[in-house]
Structure formats: structure tokens, C-alpha cells
Ligand code: B12
């Protein structure tokens with residue numbers, strides 16, 4: 191096996207950098223988190239979210255306990271009723287005896303870094319069962335999911351939350367990210383808003399496993415359902431398939447199929463909720479039957495690994511280019527408009543050769559230090 | 566919102582954004598103050614979780630735990646603070662949130678302030694309080710609580 195560079199290995203000795211006695215040992219915390227202790231989970235998310243070294247260590251310790259949770263993503267335009275629906279869904283799952291986690295993501299202000307996290311306004315803890323509800327700010331990931339949202343989901347998973355629901359505003363990158371993270375992606379559309387057309391434009395129709403037309407107590411819900419069906423293309427009947435979980439003859443015999451259902455729901459009257467919960471369970475069954483349940487999480491893990499690898503590679507290459515002076519030269523010539531950005535990047539890149547040897551102590555230290563603050 | 570220079574985010578000194586739960590306990594529907602406060606804290610670079618109206622002490626404590634709040638801001642204009650506030654502080658401490666700062670605002674008569682402070686409230690701000698004053702107090706109390714947690 192190739193040697194793993196130090197940067198990727200946990201280093202217990204690195205801890206003394208912070209004040210002694212500040213916290214209980216990370217191992218202890220990890221144990222409490224895996225045992226499902228609420229406070230440990232809450233604090234763990236904070237650590238991981240703030241890029242704390244203890245957070246990274248904790249994630250390493252608890253990761254073997256992840257991979258069990260069913261992650262349901264809920265996305266849609268602002269104000270479509272996602273939080274209201276989420277409250278109902280979480281209560282249903284909790285009533286069925288499931289341990290539920292909620293991650294509600296709202297954007298940070300790009301100017302002040304502050305955020306108003308308002309999804310809790312629609313939240314009332316259910317009478318029965320146990321739901322852990324965490325609001326997260328996107329912190330710099332404009333319109334998308336913060337890396338902290340991915341981590342929070344994994345931590346909830348490790349803490350034994352069987353169903354984790356992630357709410358994110360469908361604006362730009364958010365819904366694509368949530369589809370990547372979730373096993374089951376629910377797209378919420380409100381009647382009378384032209385959402386279905388917007389959704390088609392934004393490419394949302396491809397990512398939804400289920401489509402919910404919200405506020406069914408309002409006029410226009412049936413039209414909205416019809417329009418969404420149209421946007422989805424050929425009806426399942428026309429394709430000789432069943433909406434939801436079906437089976438079809440494939441090259442390797444009978445195979446599980448899924449055709450995204452469209453459900454009309456009113457969180458206010460409760461109409462359609464039973465059907466939605468049933469269809470969600472159906473999707474879960476489909477995921478299991480098709481082997482996608484495990485694959486989805488594994489795929490996301492590899493993507494996360496790629497993200498981190500990209501970051502490490504960038505930091506190392508940039509430092510090499512800086513040392514060689516190529517970075518500054520490229521920036522300067524770019525500033526004089528002598529060269530274009532792509533040529534400047536190539537010029538800077540030429541300074542990275544020879545690339546520093548893998549595992550060289552200096553390279554690894556620097557990569558670590560640089561990782562602390564966004565540039 | 567008038568974003569003054571001194572209200573600009575002090576992110577450099579703060580390792581991570583301050584997380585605030587703004588809560589309206591009890592049967593009190595005066596939410597203007599809570600909303601104004603929430604916006605001011607957000608504009609000062611904090612992450613503000615607003616609970617909405619009519620929250621029970623248990624719900625507020627649950628929110629503070631799950632959200633890992635640095636500060637819980639209670640806004641009361643109903644006159645119910647003598648009952649609700651001490652109960653919320655007690656439940657917070659029982660839940661293990663020993664460092665969480667509790668701040669109070671709304672219509673709190675001056676005569677009640679000592680009792681509120683004795684119950685564990687860090688600061689009380691009444692009608693007409695200057696928002697940048699409140700922001701500064703939140704930052705100070707959180708800095709102290711975080712330093713305390715690190716040094717303990
Ligand atoms: C506007 C108002 C209303 C509006 C509320 C609209 C809304 N959505 O908020 C309406 C008309 C609906 C209303 C209704 C009632 N009201 Co009224 N209302 C007021 C009034 C005139 C102003 C409140 C206000 O919005 N101020 C503006 C905001 C920005 O100020 P603020 O909330 O005080 O917040 C500031 C500070 O206090 C501080 N702050 C607030 N919270 C917090 C929290 C923290 C942690 C911090 C640090 C700071 C902080 O920051 C803010 C900025 O400085 C007050 C009078 C007064 N002097 O306060 C009466 C008042 C609050 N109402 C009163 C009463 C009695 C009622 C009613 C019962 C009347 C009735 N008989 O029907 C109902 C009850 C409604 C209910 N279910 O709760 C009484 C309360 C008496 C008491 N405390 O025992 C008051 C004091 C009037 C009085 N002098 O009698 N009311």
C-alpha cells in the first residue's frame with residue numbers, strides 16, 4: 191500500500207495547540223455522540239462546522255458508525271412550504287418510532303456573514319418521539335449546501351438518527367447539492383406561482399424522486415399537479431410503468447424501476463400526507479431493492495473525498511507556484527492585461543514543476559496551515 | 566437597518582460566528598422587538614435562529630441545545646417574565662448548558678431587573694434600547710463565556 195501523507199493521518203500530538211483542559215477528550219465525546227447523546231451531537235456539529243481540528247478528529251472517530259441513516263432532501267423555491275411540510279413529515283416518522291434528525295439550511299449574508307435562520311418558526315416538537323433539529327447557515331457556499339451540512343448529516347447518522355431530513359432553498363446550487371447528499375429527493379412546488387416552469391428551467395425536474403405540490407388547500411393545486419406531470423414527460427402509463435416503485439423487464443431479467451410520483455399535499459389540512467409518507471416508504475423500498483441505498487452514500491463519500499483532495503492539491507500546487515515566483519509573475523502579467531486568465535493559470539502551473547514529493551514534511555505542514563482560512 | 570461601522574462583523578477576533586436563539590416565551594404576541602433584534606444581530610454577523618411566537622420553556626431549551634446556541638435572547642412584553650425567565654434559565658442549566666448566556670428584553674420594570682439578574686440573566690434591555698448597544702453587549706458576554714469555557 192502506498193504511504194499515506196501525514197496530512198491525511200490523524201495526529202494526536204497536534205492537539206496541544208489549543209488551551210489545555212478546554213474540553214473533554216475527543217474520544218470521550220465521540221463515544222457520547224455514538225451513544226446518541228443530544229448535547230454531544232449538537233457540540234460536534236459546531237466543531238465540524240467551524241473547521242475545528244477537534245471536529246476533524248471526531249469525524250474520523252465516528253465515521254465507522256455512519257451509513258445507516260436514510261437521508262431525505264427537501265428542496266424548492268423560497269416560501270413553497272418546505273419547513274411546514276418538514277415539520278409534519280418529521281412528526282410522522284417520529285410517531286412511527288423512528289429517531290429523526292433535521293438539518294435546515296438557510297443562506298448567510300455574503301456581506302456580513304450573518305444569517306437569519308427562520309425554518310424553526312414552523313417547527314413544533316412532536317408530542318411523541320424524538321427529533322433533533324439543527325439550523326445551519328450556508329457560510330459562503332452561495333445558494334448551495336455548506337460542507338457543514340454534509341458533515342452534520344453524517345454526524346446525525348453516527349448518533350443513530352435513522353431518518354435525516356435536509357431542507358434547503360432551491361436556488362442555484364442548493365438543490366443539486368441536496369440531491370447528491372440525499373437518498374430521496376423531494377421537490378416542493380407551490381400552486382399558482384409558476385414554480386413548475388421555473389423548476390423545468392432550473393433542471394430541478396431531473397433531480398426529484400418525488401414531487402410535492404404544496405398548499406393543496408389553495409386554488410390551482412390540481413392544475414399544478416397536471417403541469418408538473420407534463421414537465422416530467424411521458425406518463426408512466428404511456429411507458430407501461432407504474433408511478434412510484436415498479437418492476438420492468440430489463441436485460442438482466444426483472445428489475446426494480448422508479449417513476450417520480452406527484453403528490454398533492456396540504457400541511458394545513460393534512461390532505462395527501464398519508465400518501466406522501468407511503469410513497470416515501472416506497473422509495474426507500476426501491477432503494478433497497480435496487481441496491482441504490484448503499485451505493486448512493488458511497489458515491490457521495492467518494493465525491494467528498496474528491497472535494498478534499500482537490501483542496502489539498504490546490505493548496506500544495508499554489509504554494510509550489512508561489513515559491514517558484516510563477517504565481518506572482520502570472521498575477522502581475524494578468525494585471526497588465528498582457529495575458530488572459532487561462533494563460534496566467536498555465537504560467538503559474540508551470541512553476542509547480544517539479545511537484546513536491548509526496549509526504550514531504552514541509553509540504554504537508556504548509557498545506558495544513560493554509561487550510562485554516564479561506565483565501 | 567443602519568449598519569454602522571462598529572456593527573460590522575468582528576469575524577477576525579471571533580473564531581466562529583456567534584449563534585443566537587431569539588425566543589418569544591409564553592402567550593405574548595408582541596414580536597416586533599424580537600424581529601428587530603434578530604435582524605440587528607444578523608447584520609452584526611451573527612447566526613440568528615428565531616423560534617417564532619408562543620414557545621414553552623421546554624421548547625426554548627430544546628432549541629438552545631440542538632442549535633448549540635452561545636446566547637438565548639428572551640423577549641417578553643407580557644409581564645410574565647417573573648415566572649417564565651427563572652424557569653427557562655433553570656431548565657437550561659439542567660440541560661447542561663452552563664455557559665450559555667441568557668439575555669432579556671421587552672417591558673421589564675426596573676424593579677424586576679435585580680430578580681432577573683439573580684435568576685441568571687446576564688443583561689436586561691427595555692423599550693427604546695439602542696441596537697448597537699445590544700450588539701456590543703451580546704459580543705462581550707459571549708466573549709467572556711467562551712473564554713470561561715476555554716479556561717475552565
Ligand atoms: C405595538 C404594541 C402592540 C401590538 C403588537 C404588534 C406586534 N406584532 O408586535 C398589538 C396592537 C398587537 C398589541 C397587542 C396587545 N398589547 Co401591546 N403594545 C404595543 C406597544 C405600543 C409597542 C411594542 C413594540 O412593538 N415596540 C417596538 C419594539 C421594537 O420594541 P420592544 O419590543 O420593546 O423591543 C425593544 C427593546 O425592548 C429590546 N428588546 C426586546 N426584546 C428583547 C430581547 C433581548 C434579549 C434584548 C437584549 C433586547 C430586547 O430591543 C428592542 C429595541 O430597543 C407596547 C408599549 C410599549 N411601550 O412597549 C404595548 C404593550 C407591550 N402592550 C400591552 C398590552 C397590554 C397589549 C394587549 C394585551 C392589549 C389588549 N388588551 O388587547 C395586547 C396583547 C397581545 C398579545 N397576545 O400578546 C402592554 C403590556 C403590559 C404588560 N407588560 O404587562 C404594553 C406595555 C402597553 C401598556 N403600557 O400597557 N400591542
Ligand SMILES: Nc1nc2c(ncn2[C@@H]2O[C@H](COP(=O)(O)OP(=O)(O)OP(=O)(O)O)[C@@H](O)[C@H]2O)c(=O)[nH]1
Nearest residue numbers: 267268269270271272273274312359405456457458
Ligand atoms: N395555505 C397553506 N399555506 C401553507 C401551507 N404550508 C405552508 N404554508 C404557508 O406558506 C408560507 C411559507 O411556509 P414555509 O414552510 O416557511 O416555507 P419554506 O419553503 O420553508 O420557506 P423558506 O424556508 O423561506 O424557503 C407560510 O406562511 C406558511 O404558513 C399549506 O399547506 N397551506
Ligand SMILES: [Mg+2]
Nearest residue numbers: 272273308309
Ligand atoms: Mg423553510
